[in-house]
Amino acid sequence: MSKVISDIQDALACVESGHTILVGGFGLVGAPLSLIEGLTEKDVTNLTIVSNNLGESGKGLGILLNQNKIKKGIGSYFTSNRDVGDKYQKGEIELELLPQGTLAESLRAGGAGLGGYYTTTGVGTDLAKGKEEREIDGVNYIFEKAIRADVALIRAHKADTLGNLVYYKTARNFNPLMATAAKKVIVEVDEIVEPGALNPEEIVTPFLYVDTIIQAQQVLTKEGVVNK
Amino acid sequence: MSKVISDIQDALACVESGHTILVGGFGLVGAPLSLIEGLTEKDVTNLTIVSNNLGESGKGLGILLNQNKIKKGIGSYFTSNRDVGDKYQKGEIELELLPQGTLAESLRAGGAGLGGYYTTTGVGTDLAKGKEEREIDGVNYIFEKAIRADVALIRAHKADTLGNLVYYKTARNFNPLMATAAKKVIVEVDEIVEPGALNPEEIVTPFLYVDTIIQAQQVLTKEGVVNK
């Protein structure tokens, strides 16, 4: 049972207008660049994108933004793309800003079947507005809801054909969390190997989380993003 | 800066009467057998022990139980030691029974600085009695509190002298979670290596969680527990 698909649009067949989509990466590092490009070529709209950033101006998710395919962004640092602010000003996009730790934790909670959790992060700040506050053992917390999505687009370093994944250095970031929190998980990888090639003690994402694997066609290098 | 200590009682110097102590392991698998033995030789009482089981009759934590050092047990499966039931019947021990997933998740929440979380596990059962129930997006959850402790006694496979840890097969279980959720973390390991010997991608417990390392003196073999 191999989960490997060669055509990106086939891999993205499950993506529909109105979907909530998790997109891995911290800036371009660990972002599923090939899948994002595939999404810019697909006729979908009204997407909710959950990602630390919405790319950079005219790059990565920034292209999707400029195509007006994004209805709402949920992330921690939209500042990296000035177009996001312009669109927000014009009322063309909804934004939900979360502390980075809350974004990560909510994704993990979503994947783990939790409803939500209490964190001290954000208590007493503008980002706590409208959120329940509760004292537990003398400490003030706010309630944060779990995040779950229709599809996750992630990047890993290696996959075996079953879907077990390992990551590479700081390109790991949100990817393993997003792998757990969506109905369909599509991963692009640098290298596809046979089952048994990855050490069972080192696998970060066990295969039950992964639906589809593609060979990455775009790679981040010192010189920027290049086609492979 | 090496965290390695050779004498078990020196390693356990931070343990005091009345402490809450996390003890790793699933039965004897992955249990810190040498540290538990050290605890049975130490003059402490009134302990709250958080562990999946309280050992077996007269073995591991079972010895501590029979020494009347345990005031309260928090775990998921006390059935493995018939003495626990006897003591409970006589009112000699308090017990808090949690689903195994809740025990694990509460430890993780404790380590991650969360106050608690909502889970579907246990809803509508006797184990939900007295716990807040809440509907979130049409699903019923109960509130579970994070668990934090004074000391964690855990077992890993290898440690470097900084305190980075890797585990071995199903001996991993609760150990990495407990490493995050106590003020002092003492680990016993099969092997101590130099910093740099463990692959940064494979380290399961980063060194900032670990205070003290000892070489395991007791090992679980096919023939049972043997002194090394």
Add this chain to the structure above:
Amino acid sequence: MTTWSKTDMQHLIAKRVAAELEGPCVVNLGIGIPTLVAEYMDAEDIYMHTENGLLGVTDVEEADIDPNLVNAGKLPVGEAIGSSFFNSSDSFAMIRGGHVDVAILGALQVDQTGVIANWAVPGKNIMGVGGAMDLLVGAKKVFVTMSHTSKDGSSKLLKECTYPITSTRSVDMIFTELAVFEVVNKQLKLVELMPGITIEEVQAKTEADFIH
């Protein structure tokens, strides 16, 4: 009326459950009859998850037994090709997050809406629950295996459970030595009689209402 040795009965049930599994899927096996199901699985793409931290469980030869490689019943197991190890919270995140396809569990009682009791007996100390409640809320499908009646001959399929329930969630299928039931809209539906069993025998030994 058919009678079996306990072992034969357990194997009969285990074999029948195994036939219900279709790959690709991830299955968690409880203690008791469920453990036997592994003996009858032949599809290559059925993977077993054990909640103490391993996805990809296989049998192990006596010579290869590793005391630190066990299943949730603390029995020695082996590693399949493509297996992975993880900690307890990651393991239960798989279960509670709905990533395990099928849980096969034993039960003490099942009520006629498919709700089960399998972790505690009234009048005895409540001492252990393990992963039972987690598996019931989390697995996409739950299959129950059990003898149809207690040692005293009374039905274990009841109008209402008298033991503490494990979850308010109804299981999906129930396999006994007499019959196979599906739970459809909170109602038991007999879908198959085991070899040599008559509907009358099932009716006689079943307190719960069921349709067929």
Add this chain to the structure above:
Amino acid sequence: MTTWSKTDMQHLIAKRVAAELEGPCVVNLGIGIPTLVAEYMDAEDIYMHTENGLLGVTDVEEADIDPNLVNAGKLPVGEAIGSSFFNSSDSFAMIRGGHVDVAILGALQVDQTGVIANWAVPGKNIMGVGGAMDLLVGAKKVFVTMSHTSKDGSSKLLKECTYPITSTRSVDMIFTELAVFEVVNKQLKLVELMPGITIEEVQAKTEADFIH
């Protein structure tokens, strides 16, 4: 009155903060002046954490730059001996769970109780927060580095922050090009004048009340 180039000022502050760090400890460095602190740390047992997933950050030579190995400011970094990689929730679990000893952050404003504002400016869209709020609630100690005054000469140490605060938690120490403050019982205490600075100059440029 002393004047510095912006770079000199930043390095002056960074060097002073570095002197405050005692190993063994784990330090998280924010963007801006905090990043410079690494240049002045000499203790072998001071380890740097970056919230995008690495404990054990070092400098990197131009030739060794790896585009997939960066810090929270997306600048290339290297790996120390004994480093480890982890995902974002594990990284923030370290921060929020109180396992990072010191966070060194920049700030736009500090009030006289030590509460800071460093993530948003009123009248502009609120577009980014990153890990600032997490670090403020979680790090055992928080050190703030900033220029003492804004470009227009107004004090950044205020009676009350006019920008949205990052946390209700007071920071522990504040380092500017003029002075070092500790926050003691929700009160600023001047503990050191930077070389060549007089108490009068600090008083003239500080709106916040402070003791000394």
